Amino acid sequence: MEPTREQKIWQVISAIPHGKVVSYGQVSDMAGLGRQARFVGRVLGMLPEDHTLPWFRVIRSNGQIAFPKDSSTFKRQVDLLSEEGVEVVNGRVSMARFGWQP
DNA sequence: AGTGTGACACCGA
DNA sequence: CTCGGTGCCACAC
Numbered sequence: 001m002e003p004t005r006e007q008k009i010w011q012v013i014s015a016i017p018h019g020k021v022v023s024y025g026q027v028s029d030m031a032g033l034g035r036q037a038r039f040v041g042r043v044l045g046m047l048p049e050d051h052t053l054p055w056f057r058v059i060r061s062n063g064q065i066a067f068p069k070d071s072s073t074f075k076r077q078v079d080l081l082s083e084e085g086v087e088v089v090n091g092r093v094s095m096a097r098f099g100w101q102p
Numbered sequence: 103a104g105t106g107t108g109a110c111a112c113c114g115a
Numbered sequence: 116c117t118c119g120g121t122g123c124c125a126c127a128c
Contacts, residue, residue, distance in 0.1 A: 023110085023111085024109080024110050024111075025110070025111055025112090028110085028111090035110085035111060035112085036110090037110035037111055038108070038109095038110050038111085039110090040109085040110075041108070041109040041110060042108070042109080043109095044109055045108085045109060055109085058109080059109095060109090060110070060111085061110075061111060061112085062111095065109090066109040066110080067109065073109080
């Protein structure tokens with residue numbers, strides 16, 4: 001059967017290189033879905049427990065994390081991002097730039 | 103079938 | 116920077 005939108009989303013996210021962060025819009029665009037950023041977020045929320053997908057590399061277009069600071073999910077994402085070499089300050093990615101080049 | 107909501111994005115003021 | 120409106124898709128009631 002053909003790849004569903006979810007499959008495309010997973011494919012794109014799994015293709016995100018180490019130390020790189022992308023926005024929902026970027027993912028939707030790379031998946032060929034266009035402006036369906038909402039769908040990306042919904043798919044991530046549906047991820048199974050055995051997912052090995054770098055969802056933490058997916059942030060908002062303005063470089064902000066898609067979770068409240070007091071959320072364990074947020075802290076988990078920040079921790080994982082810092083491991084990737086991405087600095088997160090005040091709930092947003094420092095110097096974010098999605099393809100940035102220092 | 104219509105309304106409200108959501109891990110969103112873009113535009114204008 | 117913040118606020119409001121609009122577009123897109125899927126789901127719950």
